[in-house]
Amino acid sequence: MKKTIILTAVLALLFGSCRKESDYVPYIGESHKLAYNTYEEQFTFLWKSISTGYVFWDVDTTDWDAVYSRYLPQFQALDQRYAKGDSVRNDDLYNLYHGIFGNMKDHHMSVYIQNIHPHPADSDNIVTIRPGREEVGQRDYFIEYNSSERPALLAFLNDIESNGYTVLAHESGSFVFREEAISSMVTYHYILFQLSDGRRVPYLWQSMAAFTPIIRSLGDGTMAGDGAQLLDHWLRAITDTPRDQLAGIILDNRCNNGGFQDDLDYLIGSFIKQPVEVMQTRYKEGPGRLEYSQWVPYHVRPNKKYFRDITAERIPYVILCDINSISMGEIEPMCAKAALPTAYTIGERTYGANCPLQPYTDINLNYGGPFGDGANLRGHYIYTSTFEALIGGRVTEGIGHTPDKIVLRKDHNGSFAPQLDAALNYIANY
Amino acid sequence: MKRIFIILVLCSLQGLAFAQWDVGIHGGLNSTSITRSHTDRIDETYSSLCGYDFGIEGRYSVNTWLAVRADLDIMQRSHRLQRHLNYISPVYTDHRNTYLALPVMADFSFGGQRLRGHFLLGGFCGYWLGQRVKGTTYGMTDYDVYFIDFDKQRPFTREERRFDAGLACGMAISYGLTSCLALHLDALLFYDLVSHHVGYNHLQDYRYLNTGSFTLGISYQFNKKEQQ
Structure with missing residues (x-):
């Protein structure tokens, strides 16, 4: 018996040694990795973290293993250059990291790399790559980015009354709100259009998706509360106008750079009786590139305070979107199409940042999404999607939403009027 | 891969025509753990789960103390991933992996005519037939985390290697009920030597299953009289 036990132990050790040791995989949230000694170390950490935490490996065709083989020697060469006394210019680093990240699918992605041995002639030590922004800039209907447009x-919008539209009411303003100690500002235009037949069209333009934090401040006397009053007026115009006087609704998401997912509970939830599944999300459940969690349905919840059954009453709900509708700015029209039969979208194919993300402070929760030093950009900060999303049954990251009716500003000398005109005409003839 | 299995199965069954063979069936339970890198996923633990195990067996006796035994088993080799972070501690996934396994072992036996002890040592190869996942996962709104239960088949990805092989060894006790029929109780270890995660050229993440199987079986010896 003793011999048997010894033999078993020997065999276990023998065969145990036949198992191979895994490579070291860094914890994506390692804070001490924000300080690197070499460019090789920095690249290797980022390469492994993207390998394990990036959520689009099932749809992104980047050959990540070829990236390693191709670029590792080039970063080693940078280290050798520095060891010989030469500083590394930001442009050198940019060219390498642009080659690595420049074609990635994630349109939320912003890559901030600290040049650990900056050249005195460079004004700062941060190299930035935004692959989605570059792809959007190459589209044939692109005019300018959001900040310029x-x-x-x-x-x-400020001059809407003098542009030949009949306007019964017009409120606008910029409103500051605070979420998790961060102040942001959103701008709204609420306009009550009147059609030639006398019927009304409540219209709202929002610079970002911040409906939820703003409207929660209704009546609290703050600046956000003033914004809430404006939103309340738009919603009341929708819910309280008699059917024969309400021609339709317009939500204008042009130049909307995204924001809060819970806004769907107002912008769609106000028009549904029961929860409606509008998308599914999943996250990285393991370090394997294709190791995902199960798809989790995301439901829009009915809004109890503001409600109108626009499906039963056949009220058209037009959402304007353009190439600068980003993230929630484009997810909103996509989800509206999924939830509301009378939803209709007009404008341009949107930016393509279609998957939700969480703050970099949530990296422990998701093992994916933004990671690194989001506050100070030391070492690295990678802003990337936390979840992969199925909207309308497919992953539209990098593609965006193609509206029901395409009206390109580029075909109208960059004017914003034709898209609005198309919306009003659609509603008038609905 | 399928051809190899068919050949191996035929080889193992070929000897049925000969007089020295025992054939039998067995069934029982097993417990499986996974050996893998934690890859610094700081709140995850992996634990064992029970599964079923049943199959057929053939045993060729070389002499009174040495035989060669080959089984063909359907084994559920299951394990659990559990998360512990405060917000999402309900999150877990039970991986129910179904394997077809073909262990081939030397059977060293000792003892009397009716009650015998066996020491089994050999290897196995297998094929990952399917995987079912059951558990709880989460989704997020801007302000909340919500949980969803799931229980479904999981399709294979190109990261998963379905061929499996490793060490099979263990102990058994057999008891002769009649001159031809015997009961046996087996305790076997299936110790993977092939990772079921394929990995990548510059980032290998090996994962091995370890299964302790406990089965009760009954076997029939064709030519007891001739052997006697």
Whole structure:
């Protein structure tokens, strides 16, 4: 018996040694990895973290193993250059990291790399790559990015009465709100249009998706509360206007750069009786590139305070979107299409940042999504989607929403009017 | 891969025509754990789960103390992933993996005519037939985490290797009920030497299953009289 036990132990050790040791996989949230000694170490950490935490490996065709083989020697060469006394220019680092990240699918992605041995001639030590932004800039209907376009849109809305539209009410303003100690500002235009037949169209333009934090401040006397009053007026115009006087609804998400997912509970929830599944999400459940959690349904919840059954009453709900509708700015029209039969979208194919993300402080929760030093950009900060999402049964990351009716501003000298006109005409003839 | 299995199965059954063979059936339970890198996923633990195990067996006696035994088993090799972080501690996944396993072992036996002890040593190869996952996962809104239960078949990905092989060894006790029929109680270890995660050139993440199987079986010896 003793011999048997010894023999078993020997065999276990023998065969145990036949098992191979896994490579070291860093914890994606390792804070001490925010300080690197070499460019190779920095690249290797980022390569492994993207390998384990990036959520689009099932749809992203980037050959991540080829990236390692191709770029590791180049980062080693940078280290050798520095060891010989040469600093590394930001452009050198940019060219390498642009080659690595430049074609990735994630349109939320922003890559911030600290140059650990910056050249004195460079004004800062951060290299930034935004693959989605680059892809969008190459589209044939692209005019300008959000920050450049928004002032022109605001000018159009500010002068809406003098542009030949009949306007019964017009409220606008910029409102500051605080969420998790961060202050942000959202701008709204609520306009009550009147059609030639006398019927009304409540219209709302929102610079970002911040409906939820704003409207929660209704009546509290703060600046956010003032914004809530504006939103309340838009919703009341929808819910309280008699059917024969209400022609339709317009939500304008052009130049909307995203925000809160819970906004769906107002922008769609106000028009449904029962919860409606509008998308499914999943996260990385393991370090394997294809190791996902199960798809989890996301339901929009009915809004009890503001409600109108626009499906039963056949009230058209038009959502305007354009190439600068980003993230929730484009998820909203997609989900509206999924939930509401009378939803209709007009404008341009949207940006393509279609999957939700959480703050980098949640990296322990999801093992994916933004990671690194989001506060100070030391070492690295990778802003990337936390969840992969199925909307309308497919992953639309990098593609965006293609509206029901395409009206390109590029075909109208960049004017914002034709898309709005198309919305009003659609409603008038519905 | 399927051809190899068919050949092995035929080889193992070929000897049925000969007089030295025992054939039998067995069934029981097993417990499976997984050996894998934790990859610094700081709130995850992996634990064992029970599964079923049943199959057929053939045994060729070389002499009174040495035989060669080959089984063909359907084994459920299951384990659990549990998360512990405060917000999401309800999250877990039970991986119910179904394998077809073909252990081939040397059977060293000792003892009397009716009650015998066996020491089994050999290897096995197998094929991962399917995987079912059951558990709780989560989704997030801006302000809440919510949980969803699931229980479904999980399709294989290109990261998963379905061929399996490793060490099979253990102990058994047999008791002769009649001159031809015998009961046996087996305790076997299936120790993977092939990772079921394929991994990548520059990032290998090996994962091995370890299964302790306890089965009760009954076997029939074709030519007891001739042997006697």
